[in-house]
Amino acid sequence: MIASRIPLVSGKTGRPELLLIFGSLLTVIAIVCIVTFLLIREHASAQESATRGATTIAQLIDADVLRTVELYDLTLQGLIAAAQREDLKNVSPQIRHLALFDRSTTARFKGDILLLDKHGEVVADSSRIEPKPGNFADRDYFLAHAFNRDAGMFISRPFKTRCNCEDANQWRISFSRRISSETGEFVGVAVASMKLDYFDELFNSLDIGSDSTLNIIDNDGLLLAQKPYLQSDSIGKSFASRPNVVRILRDHSGNGSFNSISSMDYKQRLYTYSRVGNLPLTVIVALSSDEVFGAWRRTAILISGATGVLCVGLLWLTWLLARELRLRHQAERELAKLAATDALTGVANRRMLDQSLRHEWFRAQRSGKPLSVMMIDADHFKAFNDRHGHQAGDQALRELARVICANVRRPGDLVARYGGEEFSVILAETDSTGAQQIAEHIREAVERLPKVEGAELPMTVSIGIGTWTADCEITLERLLFAADKALYQAKDAGRNRVVAAPF
Numbered sequence: 001m002i003a004s005r006i007p008l009v010s011g012k013t014g015r016p017e018l019l020l021i022f023g024s025l026l027t028v029i030a031i032v033c034i035v036t037f038l039l040i041r042e043h044a045s046a047q048e049s050a051t052r053g054a055t056t057i058a059q060l061i062d063a064d065v066l067r068t069v070e071l072y073d074l075t076l077q078g079l080i081a082a083a084q085r086e087d088l089k090n091v092s093p094q095i096r097h098l099a100l101f102d103r104s105t106t107a108r109f110k111g112d113i114l115l116l117d118k119h120g121e122v123v124a125d126s127s128r129i130e131p132k133p134g135n136f137a138d139r140d141y142f143l144a145h146a147f148n149r150d151a152g153m154f155i156s157r158p159f160k161t162r163c164n165c166e167d168a169n170q171w172r173i174s175f176s177r178r179i180s181s182e183t184g185e186f187v188g189v190a191v192a193s194m195k196l197d198y199f200d201e202l203f204n205s206l207d208i209g210s211d212s213t214l215n216i217i218d219n220d221g222l223l224l225a226q227k228p229y230l231q232s233d234s235i236g237k238s239f240a241s242r243p244n245v246v247r248i249l250r251d252h253s254g255n256g257s258f259n260s261i262s263s264m265d266y267k268q269r270l271y272t273y274s275r276v277g278n279l280p281l282t283v284i285v286a287l288s289s290d291e292v293f294g295a296w297r298r299t300a301i302l303i304s305g306a307t308g309v310l311c312v313g314l315l316w317l318t319w320l321l322a323r324e325l326r327l328r329h330q331a332e333r334e335l336a337k338l339a340a341t342d343a344l345t346g347v348a349n350r351r352m353l354d355q356s357l358r359h360e361w362f363r364a365q366r367s368g369k370p371l372s373v374m375m376i377d378a379d380h381f382k383a384f385n386d387r388h389g390h391q392a393g394d395q396a397l398r399e400l401a402r403v404i405c406a407n408v409r410r411p412g413d414l415v416a417r418y419g420g421e422e423f424s425v426i427l428a429e430t431d432s433t434g435a436q437q438i439a440e441h442i443r444e445a446v447e448r449l450p451k452v453e454g455a456e457l458p459m460t461v462s463i464g465i466g467t468w469t470a471d472c473e474i475t476l477e478r479l480l481f482a483a484d485k486a487l488y489q490a491k492d493a494g495r496n497r498v499v500a501a502p503f
Helices: 015-083 095-098 139-145 197-204 242-250 292-340 350-367 381-405 432-447 476-492
Strands: 108-118 120-123 171-180 187-196 213-218 223-227 255-261 268-275 281-287 371-378 414-421 422-428 461-466 496-499
Touching: 015 095, 015 108, 015 120, 015 171, 015 187, 015 197, 015 213, 015 255, 015 268, 015 281, 015 292, 095 120, 108 171, 139 171, 187 197, 197 223, 242 255, 242 268, 242 281, 242 496, 281 461, 350 371, 350 414, 350 422, 350 476, 371 381, 371 432, 371 476, 381 414, 381 422, 381 432, 422 432, 432 461, 432 496, 461 476, 476 496
Parallel strands: 461 496
Antiparallel strands: 108 120, 108 187, 171 187, 213 223, 213 281, 255 268, 268 281, 371 422, 371 461, 414 422
């Protein structure tokens, strides 16, 4: 830790191998970047191609659904127009039934087509001339029209019929329109139901591959259709709180694409969604990521493996050559390190101190920022050395160097052994106040060191500080002299204290 505070002393040692390694690394990075760019571009191309295909599927579904809904809407409009004709009220039930429901035969997968009065009672039924009694005032489509004259064509939530017939378990949705009087009063509802088997047949005509799904939801997040069904009872269930559905419903544009994980089977898919015209329906095509990116992954593995072998081979050859260069310069680096390090304490030596001090001095002159120099001397060290021996004295100096380094933490600062029991610290860009705070921390830390066995007093230090600022007209020699003079003032004042030289 102490030796790490010594900066490099030579700008030439190690340069050949460093340049070689740097050049090889740049080459490897360039190769990796180019390959990565190409793979990312191919990944984006695969996703774009899959999105185009999914968009085409969604548009096919949109067009078919729009045509089907338009047929149902025409049926409803024809039913309303016929119901409002006065001349049909006096004809026979058979003729009136034929006039009311003449357009209903064109609707695909149609269920019951009903004409309801303002109380929800069945007035006319497409399946029989004499309508079966029933009340549908509690249905969402009836309530929507009863309380909102501007509802237009309303698409209901999925439901099952209220009958004990073979179609009782089939899911349906209904399309409905309000019937109003000439004065705008609510007089009833025309409603046509459609079996959701329509969506199953439509989806079965489209091939989207395995692990992919087709879905249709309404604006409330209710699932109307899905292929294949990920859950057996998912029709009519609300998915409005699922993250992917929330993201789709919040997109006011109604169209988009994104990658995400399904909250139903937790598989990664590419979601492409499209709003069905102005209807409150959204088609979601969720393609399996394994199929979308399968070919790309195989290509990526092959190219990545080949690139990896090439890069490893290049780096291995570089390492062999750099090792030879490194061995040639190893002795020079060791000598340079020894020349800059104090052998006893491991901190910088006097030679390193002089070089660094002159460098920091010129840097401070250019920047105008303060420079502080700290002189630290172990109190009564000669007496300690005489009493406990040179080995204990050496250990005390190593411990003192460790404490100083522990309190001088910035990489740009330097701790050096000035000579004997005296140390010096260079504090770049540090004013007198900051230097005094660091000095006090060092003094207190040394004072807290455990006493050597047999010693009467704990180890203490006296510290002198000299600080240059842009306002001072002093030389580097005067700065060092001021720090040294402050040190002796600390000793004369009783030791174990910090004194800063005034300027």
